[in-house]
Amino acid sequence: MAHKFPALTADQKKELSEIAQRIVANGKGILAADESVGTMGNRLQRINVENTEENRRQFREILFTVDNSVSQSIGGVILFHETLYQKDSQGKLFRNILKEKGIVVGIKLDQGTAPLAGTNKETTIQGLDGLSQRCAQYKKDGVDFGKWRAVLRIDNQCPSALAIQENANALARYASICQQNGLVPIVEPEVIPDGDHDMEHCQYVTEKVLAAVYKALNDHHVYLEGTLLKPNMVTAGHACTKKYTPEQVAMATVTALHRTVPAAVPGICFLSGGMSEEDATLNLNAINLCPLPKPWKLSFSYGRALQASALAAWGGKAANKKATQEAFMKRAVANCQAAKGKYTSMGSSGAASTQSLFTANYTY
Amino acid sequence: MPHSYPALSAEQKKELSDIALRIVAPGKGILAADESVGSMAKRLSQIGVENTEENRRLYRQVLFSADDRVKKCIGGVIFFHETLYQKDDNGVPFVRTIQDKGIVVGIKVDKGVVPLAGTDGETTTQGLDGLSERCAQYKKDGADFAKWRCVLKISERTPSALAILENANVLARYASICQQNGIVPIVEPEILPDGDHDLKRCQYVTEKVLAAVYKALSDHHVYLEGTLLKPNMVTPGHACPIKYSPEEVAMATVTALRRTVPPAVPGVTFLSGGQSEEEASLNLNAINRCPLPRPWALTFSYGRALQASALNAWRGQRDNAGAATEEFIKRAEVNGLAAQGKYEGSGDDGGAAAQSLYVANHAY
Numbered sequence: 001m002a003h004k005f006p007a008l009t010a011d012q013k014k015e016l017s018e019i020a021q022r023i024v025a026n027g028k029g030i031l032a033a034d035e036s037v038g039t040m041g042n043r044l045q046r047i048n049v050e051n052t053e054e055n056r057r058q059f060r061e062i063l064f065t066v067d068n069s070v071s072q073s074i075g076g077v078i079l080f081h082e083t084l085y086q087k088d089s090q091g092k093l094f095r096n097i098l099k100e101k102g103i104v105v106g107i108k109l110d111q112g113t114a115p116l117a118g119t120n121k122e123t124t125i126q127g128l129d130g131l132s133q134r135c136a137q138y139k140k141d142g143v144d145f146g147k148w149r150a151v152l153r154i155d156n157q158c159p160s161a162l163a164i165q166e167n168a169n170a171l172a173r174y175a176s177i178c179q180q181n182g183l184v185p186i187v188e189p190e191v192i193p194d195g196d197h198d199m200e201h202c203q204y205v206t207e208k209v210l211a212a213v214y215k216a217l218n219d220h221h222v223y224l225e226g227t228l229l230k231p232n233m234v235t236a237g238h239a240c241t242k243k244y245t246p247e248q249v250a251m252a253t254v255t256a257l258h259r260t261v262p263a264a265v266p267g268i269c270f271l272s273g274g275m276s277e278e279d280a281t282l283n284l285n286a287i288n289l290c291p292l293p294k295p296w297k298l299s300f301s302y303g304r305a306l307q308a309s310a311l312a313a314w315g316g317k318a319a320n321k322k323a324t325q326e327a328f329m330k331r332a333v334a335n336c337q338a339a340k341g342k343y344t345s346m347g348s349s350g351a352a353s354t355q356s357l358f359t360a361n362y363t364y
Numbered sequence: 365m366p367h368s369y370p371a372l373s374a375e376q377k378k379e380l381s382d383i384a385l386r387i388v389a390p391g392k393g394i395l396a397a398d399e400s401v402g403s404m405a406k407r408l409s410q411i412g413v414e415n416t417e418e419n420r421r422l423y424r425q426v427l428f429s430a431d432d433r434v435k436k437c438i439g440g441v442i443f444f445h446e447t448l449y450q451k452d453d454n455g456v457p458f459v460r461t462i463q464d465k466g467i468v469v470g471i472k473v474d475k476g477v478v479p480l481a482g483t484d485g486e487t488t489t490q491g492l493d494g495l496s497e498r499c500a501q502y503k504k505d506g507a508d509f510a511k512w513r514c515v516l517k518i519s520e521r522t523p524s525a526l527a528i529l530e531n532a533n534v535l536a537r538y539a540s541i542c543q544q545n546g547i548v549p550i551v552e553p554e555i556l557p558d559g560d561h562d563l564k565r566c567q568y569v570t571e572k573v574l575a576a577v578y579k580a581l582s583d584h585h586v587y588l589e590g591t592l593l594k595p596n597m598v599t600p601g602h603a604c605p606i607k608y609s610p611e612e613v614a615m616a617t618v619t620a621l622r623r624t625v626p627p628a629v630p631g632v633t634f635l636s637g638g639q640s641e642e643e644a645s646l647n648l649n650a651i652n653r654c655p656l657p658r659p660w661a662l663t664f665s666y667g668r669a670l671q672a673s674a675l676n677a678w679r680g681q682r683d684n685a686g687a688a689t690e691e692f693i694k695r696a697e698v699n700g701l702a703a704q705g706k707y708e709g710s711g712d713d714g715g716a717a718a719q720s721l722y723v724a725n726h727a728y
Contacts, residue, residue: 200368201368204368207582208582211578211579211582211583212579214575214578214579215575215576215579218571218572218575218623218624219575225623258626258627258628259588259628260626261626261627262622262623262624262625262626263622263625263627263657263658263659264619264622264623293627293659294627295627295657295659
């Protein structure tokens with residue numbers, strides 16, 4: 001092994017570490033508002049709104065101009081490139097509105113999936129070309145964190161060793177480049193819920209994927225204290241007939257993280273995948289009540305699970321602004337409570353079911 | 365990826381996890397009394413005692429006849445093969461004496477180092493052949509944990525990628541085989557303190573080595589909750605001209621562990637290497653006072669650092685046995701306190717020095 005060549009100075013490490021901690025302080029989480037143009041098209045189509053730049057701008061404006069108290073629940077917002085340069089109706093940049101609320105601004109950095117030849121329809125992620133220059137520019141433009149989503153799927157022969165290795169490597173390259181430019185990288189190795197596999201199989205795969213991710217981050221000299229993880233929760237596949245409680249999801253999820261994520265990582269912000277708003281909140285709450293040691297913050301980075309009701313309330317009409325903002329705030333506050341294990345809703349099973357699954361720990 | 369084939373049943377996992385937790389219960393650590401015949405030769409020649417089987421038996425008797433005071437500070441004892449089948453003067457097997465004190469019996473199972481051709485004097489460790497059968501027999505004979513030591517060294521070009529990979533792999537194979545036989549594997553990837561490298565270099569190398577070890581353990585489906593780690597503390601090389609305080613050693617050590625050792629590992633039992641008895645205790649104490657969050661027990665697995673004074677007091681004379689045993693009990697109690705951060709050693713700076721290095725955290 002050659003002599004060590006430090007990737008970051010002490011000041012760079014301090015800056016990254018402070019940004020990461022600020023995002024997940026006190027139960028705060030992330031609003032993932034970085035839907036690409038195509039993905040926004042899907043969302044808007046469902047509420048019969050045309051997918052124009054102005055409509056996208058209007059919806060984001062409603063979310064970002066919500067009352068300042070939102071900054072008690074939301075520590076960071078991930079933006080899509082277009083949105084970073086959009087303004088509200090008074091001409092004020094969205095990113096400044098967010099910063100003035102004390103919210104850290106983030107940017108989606110990946111450029112979508114590309115197929116891995118010779119695999120069962122598996123993919124890697126593009127976006128490394130010129131990434132350093134893009135990061136430098138975003139940093140100048142007020143961004144302090146990045147996000148990059150790798151996708152793995154469970155199926156016959158999947159995820160393959162190649163898919164795991166390649167996606168882990170791409171994530172580590174992205175993370176390294178971000179840190180060189182003062183951006184905290186959110187590392188997102190999503191194991192998608194498509195399929196009929198059970199929760200135990202998802203846990204097994206998630207553990208293998210995360211072990212590979214952290215080995216790659218170590219190989220690429222990434223400063224873990226200046227990163228965040230955005231993983232899937234451990235759940236059964238969508239088509240699995242067996243049903244699991246939030247406490248079971250929580251135990252499987254925290255066990256998997258426990259076995260793979262070093263304590264140096266300051267925060268884990270779950271993606272919501274296809275979960276309903278309420279399920280995403282209930283599961284996050286159960287995760288925070290799980291009796292296993294949890295040395296990282298366990299919070300949220302939700303897209304649909306923070307915006308679904310808001311979108312429905314909006315329907316493309318400016319007159320619905322207040323209702324939209326209320327719907328969004330309600331989910332933001334609920335998820336912040338869940339990130340502290342303090343969410344109560346009707347039908348929550350409470351302490352009893354959490355307790356009963358503790359001894360079943362060993363089957364995980 | 366094919367479906368998982370569980371390596372262990374729920375009952376097997378529970379047994380392993382329970383054993384590990386017993387060994388590193390609060391305030392407890394391990395007496396490494398597993399010196400091979402060759403190593404004992406060195407120890408005994410230093411006090412002018414002939415290296416016979418009887419002398420080795422008499423010496424271990426000095427240690428194992430310690431009274432109940434050791435129950436609260438010794439959780440496990442590592443035996444050498446010969447010693448596992450020896451008895452005290454009254455014909456009571458040593459294994460039974462130790463077990464009757466509620467202390468877990470362990471066994472050294474590796475068969476020493478062998479060279480890695482094409483490297484700069486690097487080694488791997490042998491002992492895998494027939495290991496499963498040996499473990500099964502040891503389990504019947506009262507052993508519940510095992511130890512296997514790998515050795516790496518720091519120099520201009522070492523440890524090489526091959527040495528790291530090969531030693532991590534052999535540790536993982538050993539660990540897997542142990543668990544199949546109900547034995548908790550202590551995983552020991554020792555990085556020798558030989559050399560003039562500084563603290564930072566040791567930290568860097570330790571992080572690389574531990575990352576490789578945990579990736580290998582994951583690849584080999586080892587159940588982390590049923591393992592223990594026995595690493596070196598992060599220290600400068602013996603010939604390094606810079607001196608560091610226990611707080612600096614502690615901060616570097618805990619930082620390295622936080623970045624690489626998953627929280628699922630129940631305990632980290634440090635080796636003492638070439639440290640003096642007092643140094644080993646002061647460093648362990650500082651580690652347990654380090655302000656960074658530590659999700660695993662941080663305790664000792666000391667050989668020389670528990671036995672040096674006892675050996676010296678004994679000098680092969682039966683009449684000295686009582687005094688020698690007292691010396692051992694004294695170090696055991698001191699280290700039991702150090703494992704809780706409660707040791708008020710001589711010249712201990714206490715809170716101030718520990719506090720002042722917290723801000724410097726980011727430099728590590």
